[in-house]
Amino acid sequence: MRNSHSLSLLSIAIVVFMLGASDASAFGPCSRSFPKELSYYPTMSQCGGKAALIVTGRLKDSFSLVVRACDNGDRDPCFTSIHSCGTNASSPFKVQKTIEAIVDKDGEQVPAKIHCLKEPGTSQVYRMVRRITIKRVNPVRNPSTDVLRICLPSRTKVVNQLTIVSTGRVTNAGGTGYNSSCQTQRYLGCNIEEAIQRVCPMRWS
Numbered sequence: 001m002r003n004s005h006s007l008s009l010l011s012i013a014i015v016v017f018m019l020g021a022s023d024a025s026a027f028g029p030c031s032r033s034f035p036k037e038l039s040y041y042p043t044m045s046q047c048g049g050k051a052a053l054i055v056t057g058r059l060k061d062s063f064s065l066v067v068r069a070c071d072n073g074d075r076d077p078c079f080t081s082i083h084s085c086g087t088n089a090s091s092p093f094k095v096q097k098t099i100e101a102i103v104d105k106d107g108e109q110v111p112a113k114i115h116c117l118k119e120p121g122t123s124q125v126y127r128m129v130r131r132i133t134i135k136r137v138n139p140v141r142n143p144s145t146d147v148l149r150i151c152l153p154s155r156t157k158v159v160n161q162l163t164i165v166s167t168g169r170v171t172n173a174g175g176t177g178y179n180s181s182c183q184t185q186r187y188l189g190c191n192i193e194e195a196i197q198r199v200c201p202m203r204w205s
Contacts, residue, residue, distance in 0.1 A: 030131040030151040035059060039160040040132070040152060042121025044114070046099055046167055051117040051155075053095070053132060054162065056103065056110050059148075063138040065115045067093045067152065069128035070200040077128060077199050078190035085185040086177025092119045092188065093129065100168040109165055121155045124192050128200045129155045 037057040044052040053065045066074045074093045075086055088094040099114040119126055134148040153159060 028149055030149040032151045032153075034150060034153070034159055035148065036160065038132070038134070038150065039158070039162055040121075041158050042156050044116070046101075046114055046164060047097075047116030049120055050096075051119060051121045051126070053115040053117070054101075054103065054112055055115070055134075056105065056112045059134060059136070060111060060113050062134050062136045064135045065095055066133050067117065067126075067129045068131045068133055069093065070130040070202075072131075073199065074133070076185070076188060077125070077195045078188055078192075079181070079185055081181075083179065083181055085179060085182035087175055087182060088173035088177070089118075089175075090177075090182060090185060090187060092117075092123070092125045094118065095173055097170055097172045099170050102165040102167075104163040104165050112162075114164075114167070124196075125188060126155050127196055130200075 037055055037059040039054040041052045041054070043049050046052070051067075053067070055062060055065065068074050069077060073080075075084060075091050077092075079085070084090075088096055094117070095115040096118050097116050099116065101112045101114050102109055103112040121129075129152060131152055132148075132150045134150070136146050136148065140146040
């Protein structure tokens with residue numbers, strides 16, 4: 001019995017180690033308090049009609065932003081193996097590019113950064129989306145302050161509307177997470193409805 005218990009603890013430790021401290025910190029209750037420095041758009045022309053996250057103020061220079069499914073996943077839901085491709089380009093939930101911008105918030109023009117996602121908020125796969133995770137710094141030293149876990153009240157409605165005044169430099173996402181699976185893994189290469197039922201049994205329509 002003691003050996004079984006020890007093996008269980010060892011298994012948990014291995015899983016935590018594989019996830020990494022920063023990834024593990026993304027798993028936890030999300031806050032229903034939506035930061036004033038964050039906006040969500042289900043579609044944005046500057047992102048080619050795809051969804052966007054826009055950050056200003058204290059969140060403007062955050063290390064990374066991502067939307068997550070109701071199982072907290074941020075990779076292609078068709079491929080769940082730890083060895084699956086983990087690049088931004090392979091995921092419907094990760095940022096594809098960022099755009100420097102000036103935005104008008106309540107009559108004041110402020111610098112911002114637009115994070116363009118891969119799918120519009122109205123897409124079938126975004127029926128899985130439940131939250132936004134912001135990693136403010138890397139590496140994460142204090143998960144309670146360095147990582148924000150924010151509940152997304154709607155995938156199809158604008159949250160914290162603002163006006164884009166101008167845009168500037170565009171930066172495409174890098175190839176972090178690339179492995180041999182990326183050579184053959186087909187984007188959303190499964191029955192998405194079945195994936196939704198598996199990942200999010202209690203889902204939005």
